[in-house]
Amino acid sequence: MKTHNVNSKGFYGEFGGAFIPEMLYPNVEELRNNYLKISSSKSFKNEFNKLLKDYVGRPTPLYFAKRLSEKYNTRIYLKREDLCHTGAHKINNTIGQILLAKKLGKKRIIAETGAGQHGVATATVCALMGIKCIIYMGEIDIKRQAPNVARMKMLGAEVRPAISGSKTLKDATNEAIRDWINNPVNTHYIIGSVVGPHPYPDMVARFQSVIGEETIDQLQELENKSTPDYVIACVGGGSNAAGLFYPFLDNFDVKIICVEAAGKGIDTGESAATSILGKTGIIHGSKTLLMQSNDGQITEPYSISAGLDYPGIGPMHANLFKSKRGEFISITDQDAMKWGLILSQTEGIIPAIETSHAFAVLDKKKFKPNDIIVFNCSGRGDKDLDTYIEYFKL
Amino acid sequence: MNRINKTFINKKNILSIYFTAGYPKLHDTISIIKELDNSGVDMIEIGLPFSDPLADGPTIQESSTIALSNGMNTNILFDQIKNLRSITELPIIIMGYLNPIIQYGIEEFCLKCKECEIDGLIVPDLPVDIYYEHYHDLFKNHNLQNMFLITPQTSEKRIRFIDKISNGFIYMVSSYSTTGAQKIFGDETIKYFKRINQMKLRSPLLVGFGISNKETRKVASINSDGVIIGSAYINMLTKHGIRQTKKFINKLKID
Numbered sequence: 001m002k003t004h005n006v007n008s009k010g011f012y013g014e015f016g017g018a019f020i021p022e023m024l025y026p027n028v029e030e031l032r033n034n035y036l037k038i039s040s041s042k043s044f045k046n047e048f049n050k051l052l053k054d055y056v057g058r059p060t061p062l063y064f065a066k067r068l069s070e071k072y073n074t075r076i077y078l079k080r081e082d083l084c085h086t087g088a089h090k091i092n093n094t095i096g097q098i099l100l101a102k103k104l105g106k107k108r109i110i111a112e113t114g115a116g117q118h119g120v121a122t123a124t125v126c127a128l129m130g131i132k133c134i135i136y137m138g139e140i141d142i143k144r145q146a147p148n149v150a151r152m153k154m155l156g157a158e159v160r161p162a163i164s165g166s167k168t169l170k171d172a173t174n175e176a177i178r179d180w181i182n183n184p185v186n187t188h189y190i191i192g193s194v195v196g197p198h199p200y201p202d203m204v205a206r207f208q209s210v211i212g213e214e215t216i217d218q219l220q221e222l223e224n225k226s227t228p229d230y231v232i233a234c235v236g237g238g239s240n241a242a243g244l245f246y247p248f249l250d251n252f253d254v255k256i257i258c259v260e261a262a263g264k265g266i267d268t269g270e271s272a273a274t275s276i277l278g279k280t281g282i283i284h285g286s287k288t289l290l291m292q293s294n295d296g297q298i299t300e301p302y303s304i305s306a307g308l309d310y311p312g313i314g315p316m317h318a319n320l321f322k323s324k325r326g327e328f329i330s331i332t333d334q335d336a337m338k339w340g341l342i343l344s345q346t347e348g349i350i351p352a353i354e355t356s357h358a359f360a361v362l363d364k365k366k367f368k369p370n371d372i373i374v375f376n377c378s379g380r381g382d383k384d385l386d387t388y389i390e391y392f393k394l
Numbered sequence: 395m396n397r398i399n400k401t402f403i404n405k406k407n408i409l410s411i412y413f414t415a416g417y418p419k420l421h422d423t424i425s426i427i428k429e430l431d432n433s434g435v436d437m438i439e440i441g442l443p444f445s446d447p448l449a450d451g452p453t454i455q456e457s458s459t460i461a462l463s464n465g466m467n468t469n470i471l472f473d474q475i476k477n478l479r480s481i482t483e484l485p486i487i488i489m490g491y492l493n494p495i496i497q498y499g500i501e502e503f504c505l506k507c508k509e510c511e512i513d514g515l516i517v518p519d520l521p522v523d524i525y526y527e528h529y530h531d532l533f534k535n536h537n538l539q540n541m542f543l544i545t546p547q548t549s550e551k552r553i554r555f556i557d558k559i560s561n562g563f564i565y566m567v568s569s570y571s572t573t574g575a576q577k578i579f580g581d582e583t584i585k586y587f588k589r590i591n592q593m594k595l596r597s598p599l600l601v602g603f604g605i606s607n608k609e610t611r612k613v614a615s616i617n618s619d620g621v622i623i624g625s626a627y628i629n630m631l632t633k634h635g636i637r638q639t640k641k642f643i644n645k646l647k648i649d
Contacts, residue, residue, distance in 0.1 A: 017521075017524070018521060019492060019519045019520070019521060019524070020448075020519060020521065021448060021449040021518040021519050021543065022518070022522075022542065022543040022544060022545055022548065022567070023449060023543070023545050023547075023567060023572075024448075025521075025545075025547075025548070025552075026545075026547040026548070026549075164452070164455050164456070164459070165445060165446065165455070165459060170446060171446075174446050174447075174448055177448050178448065178451070178572045181448075181449070181572050182572065184547055279497070280496070281493045281496055281497060282491075282492045282493045282496065282519060283446070283493070284446075284448075285448075285519070292493065292497065294497065295467040295468055295469075295494055295497060295498075296444075296468075296493045296494035296495070296496060296497030296498065297444065297445040297462060297467075297494065298445045298446050298493070299445075
């Protein structure tokens with residue numbers, strides 16, 4: 001059967017793989033040889049599940065959004081990842097990877113971060129385990145995201161500015177990879193999304209798949225039916241989407257919708273809608289769709305939400321797009337911001353701006369009254385208050 | 395016979411110099427090649443700049459960023475070097491990352507290399523297995539030798555495989571590192587040079603990453619067929635300009 005999951009060589013259809021310099025080969029090989037063995041062991045699972053329950057606060061609720069459902073005449077559920085410790089789904093992955101790093105005997109953790117959410121989630125689990133933590137963050141992002149920089153520092157992490165290239169997320173990722181090249185033995189690199197060389201996209205998707213697995217059980221209880229009609233999530237790199245979609249990838253009764261950031265509009269030159277604007281290429285060791293110039297130089301995307309302005313998407317998502325298994329919809333800054341307010345005032349939930357993009361699909365697509373729609377409410381809006389304040393003159 | 399193979403047969407203690415195309419100025423490529431040829435180097439590597447050069451340290455990154463902002467791209471480079479063989483008979487290698495090559499079209503890229511009489515390629519993020527499965531014949535049909543990297547961490551089995559499929563030389567990365575000039579090599583590095591040298595590989599070995607002066611060149615050359623210098627040359631170009639190339643190369647002479 002044709003699968004939308006990863007194959008044994010690390011590819012999703014034509015996308016994925018490990019296009020890495022030889023200097024990274026031993027590091028990636030060590031992970032590739034061990035990640036499944038370790039993460040499927042009983043002791044790992046016990047420890048992982050216990051931390052997800054006691055520390056992260058899982059299972060997160062699957063909440064029936066009554067007023068929103070009435071307004072749109074359909075059945076809308078929110079998977080409340082915004083209620084996770086540190087305010088977003090990111091910590092599911094960092095818990096998984098820190099446990100893996102410990103089993104591999106690593107003494108030092110590095111990570112990249114854009115807006116700082118993954119950096120905070122990484123610094124948090126490093127503090128929890130007492131492991132040294134270095135976060136690479138674009139020099140420009142450090143200035144833009146001061147509160148998250150402060151959080152990482154409070155948690156004991158060292159924040160190193162990425163000063164190369166465009167000084168943002170992609171450059172922070174380059175710097176983290178270079179650090180890993182220079183420290184191949186004692187260091188584990190916690191990538192924050194379903195991007196990078198195989199096995200990262202698969203590994204991160206597996207750690208995040210708890211989102212989709214819980215959804216199945218919860219729907220069974222609430223709707224007496226384990227499959228929704230639609231699963232909808234925003235896609236930057238794509239980890240929250242991968243986590244929700246994971247158990248449904250090959251279940252064609254479930255329709256998948258990926259929501260990208262159109263920024264100021266697809267044709268404005270200030271956008272992050274990779275499926276429309278990107279071409280197949282190599283970014284951070286993975287073959288995928290990415291935004292680039294005609295000469296193959298990687299370009300800087302734009303979105304009002306820092307979590308969605310990655311120039312690529314994960315290879316799983318590139319394949320969902322190419323195979324038409326997933327429907328891709330792009331949402332402008334303006335519509336996303338509007339939905340930040342709508343969700344706040346209809347359900348009393350202030351979402352992260354990334355998350356707001358996903359909800360804006362309700363204005364773009366008609367759903368049937370009996371459709372069961374699950375949105376990944378991937379993060380809370382606290383981190384975006386400054387942007388909301390400025391935008392709405394609050 | 396290919397110029398690369400000929401060089402290893404006829405010469406000892408090879409000195410190969412890397413520079414980033416489009417740096418310091420967009421149209422310096424040919425002047426730099428002429429200077430290097432006049433200075434007595436044995437091989438030249440032209441770096442095709444990339445926005446995200448993962449394997450490179452700060453010096454080459456910075457030169458790449460500047461080269462790109464100067465307007466360098468693949469078309470311009472091929473245009474600059476179309477009459478390459480009227481200036482030099484040295485082996486010339488293009489070092490570039492995979493993404494710009496994919497966007498140009500890999501077959502088209504190989505064809506252009508053949509037209510310009512380029513001798514080989516170094517594509518650091520093209521994995522050995524993918525090359526072997528998909529591109530080995532294509533490169534061969536265009537008289538292009540593909541050079542692979544090994545590091546202190548590369549297993550013996552993998553080195554043997556790389557040796558088997560290599561037809562030019564093996565690029566031996568001196569340490570766990572991205573590119574960048576170093577002053578001296580530590581004991582661990584020297585042990586690694588010796589270990590690889592004792593493997594008696596069929597391919598010649600060039601040591602790169604961290605070679606910056608006569609001392610590092612000497613140590614590396616004892617256990618290999620020669621060295622590749624990149625960052626130190628770029629630093630020189632930044633400080634003193636193209637015209638000081640000969641002086642720089644003379645200072646590296648070890649005979």
